[in-house]
Amino acid sequence: MSESVLNVNEICKDFGGIRALDDVSLNVRSKEIAALIGPNGAGKTTFFNCITGIYTPTSGDVLVNPKDGSERRVNGMKPNHVTELGMARTFQNIRLFPSMTTLENVMIGTHCRTKSGIWGAISRNGKARGEEQAIIEKSYHLLELVGLERYANELACNLPYGKQRRLEIARAMATDPFLLLLDEPAAGMNPQETYDLQELVIKLRNEYGLSILLIEHDMKMVMSISDSVFVLDYGRLIASGTPKEVSENPTVIKAYLGEDEDD
């Protein structure tokens, strides 16, 4: 239970003269729900981008432990290889494929776990057909999991906001991750939707055995579902621990009191 799946050691990220991440170290254990919080502009999204290969960290190490137990260093790896290793993410500003259907969006997620190529597509031989069938089935089940099966053939851009966020989760799940990274999954959701999302996240952990790291501003949600919390401020990790420890930490309170209510 306590072995770690993600091990980040002292990563830094500079943009020109600005240091967006400063010696951040953090550890996500297997089957835990961890939350990364902090005021806007603290560097949370940048942190995700650094560990998923979209940015290359200026210094530091990102180590992951896929299910097979071999530890891998991922900084500098291309994003698609990171995803192949088993880390999948969603985006803060939703990045679905707008003119593809909901089901197709999820089917994209299965790409790195399937093989058929141009010849398979043109000949539609037995292998390619079987694989295609499996892709459809898997994707459909994932849509059921997030409650979007009714919209399978709708274009993704026609879905309401909250459902687009759930679709992003389904799409990430299709890559068969062991670690799911959610960037503000509840942003723009109403309380009911947030509650449903919370249930979904817990379900993913319990039934699929995933580890989850999420960025979230909704403190109620963070406090009620996470096992551990990390707090970023101005690119530095200022606190970590259980939700209770963090919420009583004076540095954190100070960082947050300096902020506006709506965060």
Add this chain to the structure above:
Amino acid sequence: MDEKGAQSTLRFILTAGCDGYADSLKRSVLVALWFMFLTFPIMVIRVDTIENTIDWRWMNLAFVGVGSFVLSFLWRWLLERKELMKGQAARESVVERLLTQASTIPSARLGLLVVVAGIALAFPHMAGMYQTNIMISCLTYIALGLGLNIVVGLAGLLDLGYVAFYAVGAYAYALANMHWGIGFWTILPIGALLGTLFGIMLGFPVLRLRGDYLAIVTLGFGEIIRLVLENWGDVTMGPSGIAGIDRPTFFGIEFGVMDSINYMYYIMLALIVLTIFCVNRLQNSRIGRAWLALREDEIACQAMGIDKTKTKLMAFALGATWAGMAGVVFAAKTTFVNPASFTFWESAIILSVVVIGGMGSIRGVIAGAIILILVPEYLRAFSEFRMLIFGATMVLVMVFRPQGLIRAKRKVYTYDKSTVAGAANE
């Protein structure tokens, strides 16, 4: 529509984006004056600096004034309508609705298919040699359009040097035939393969670039190929080109001119059917979906585990394969190739077929080629304005209807718990 409705529609059209008739009239007058000023030197005056004579064409000024006055109403109305429709899901056009209806009723679908196939097969016998020749060139553009559609429409890679691969195929056949007397059927697959090879060779280093750089590099590459063909006279015979290329034979049997044109027509038709078959299967496959995803959002695509470079390369090389194949057929049809057939204009025409027809849509590309190639052929008076209108249409399509004439439709998957079945569309 009752009179009142008609009136308010008219009012909307005339005053879109303005505060009332007076304002819209004033704006249109200003626009007309502006364009009269703008086009004055080039439209009105023609100078001959040697004879020192000047030709004043005042009529043109009047045409520009009236034309831009009328068009400015249309322009504002279309912009306003686009703004109003923004939130809604885009409506289907009449043609699209008819096609959708026809394809949902199985018997209508089958009927339509039979009719189209019947016309296509009987065409050379109903029409004369001249018509058949025009049709062949239209079919060539359909094949090229469908090939480029893989690159531009599906994968979203703007390739402005597509004609280079076409030239590779055409010259492969011309040279092989001239030097070694190799026949059409042997070269057809080789030409395709050469297209692939060139596609990979160019694509490999270039596909890492951002979209707009890719456009300009492919444009440069297309020009390089043409310039090499023009200047490397020892091998390519330079600007005068290579003549007397053999027409295709039918299991060793040669045809007369008339029959061989018909034969060419059927070869082209077969190539199109093959293309449609392949593209249709590809676009709803694992690879095809990856292309679409790449077109929509590269970063999300990579984050979902898709190898960007490899996927792009596949689209680029496959598009080049088709161009290579079409090039061989082109050389066989005209029995003559020279560099002038492979200028940037050719790439531009193929691109406008894809863009105006509908990026990513097979039916759109076919409709685009038929309209863009056949209409100028039959309206001779209008044919010198062909490229002018193509250019203007490309701008207008991008501004008002980016999805093109017939937009691409996504496959509909039906799923019932026990059996999963995909019902194809398009």
Add this chain to the structure above:
Amino acid sequence: MEYFLEILFGGLTRGSIYALIALGYTMVYGIIELINFAHGEIYMIGAFTGLIIAGVLGAAGFPAAAIFVLAILGAVLYSAAYGYTIEKIAYKPLRGAQRLSPLISAIGMSIFLQNYVMLAQTSDFLPFPSLIPEFKVPWIGHIISSSELIIVVVTILVCIGLTLFIKFTRLGKAMRATAQNRKMAMLVGINVNTVISATFVVGSSLAAVGGVLIASHIGQINYYIGFIAGIKAFTAAVLGGIGSVPGAMLGALILGQTEAFATGYVSSDYEDVFAFALLVLILIFRPAGIMGKEPVQKV
């Protein structure tokens, strides 16, 4: 040695013209990240306008120097007007559209303008009167002609003027701000639409100057000259680092010299191939150019 110097000055002349066109590409790209494919056509329209004005004034018996100045001013006026109008028609309605849309629109516009000029004027080459005053250049007259000298001098003056304009005027500062961060510029009260229009106007004016100068130097024009010159100037802009004004000047200088020496010492058959090959190589090995910055994509 003399041959070498001749080539050197030939390259300088070429480079000057490329610089005048490349600046338009680089400024527009800097502000709206669009390769303005129609920019080469603006240059061509400038040359045609210059020819027409020269023809009319010539027939009316104006003195040569007046014709030269008025032809340039008229060309600048008209090219600027075309640049302004093109932006309003083909690019402005497409802000925020899909990535490929403005690019395709630009290509369509370029095709349209070429054919517009071809149909309204002619598809043949037209002789262009030599407007640039001729005189014997002192000391180095045997290696550089007066028209080459004037092209180089005018270009240098224009480049200095542009640099000062961007550095010190309000509009120039607004341009730099918009290029750096459009949203931020909007927030501090810069009218971004005006800045974009101004960029097109300035870029087009420079291209018009280049158009008249080179047409008068070479002595003929046709509707197609914008295509090749456009690609080459774009090459220069990319070579220097697209978006960077001094980069475009430097890139144009290098490209001009490369072409001059390659055609002077190797072979003139492949004149255009050198530029294209250079373009392909830079984009592959150093897409950010000499003075450009590697762009970071925000996620």
